[in-house]
Amino acid sequence: MKEKPALKGLPATYDGAEAETLEVILEDKYLKAELILSYTLFKDVSVIARHAELIINWKR
Structure with missing residues (x-):
């Protein structure tokens, strides 16, 4: 994607x-x-931002 997605509730x-x-x-x-x-x-900055999101879809 051509943008950085926003992260809900996080800086x-x-x-x-x-x-x-x-x-x-x-x-x-x-x-x-x-x-x-x-x-x-x-672009034009030597930065890589990373983010991990774990989604668990099971029910008890």
């Missing part, structure tokens, strides 16, 4: 600069869980 490194984000989604069908790894590269 974020974003100053309006152009950025590209790669999201890698890992899925465990047995546990019904997903791990979303996000890596953002900012």
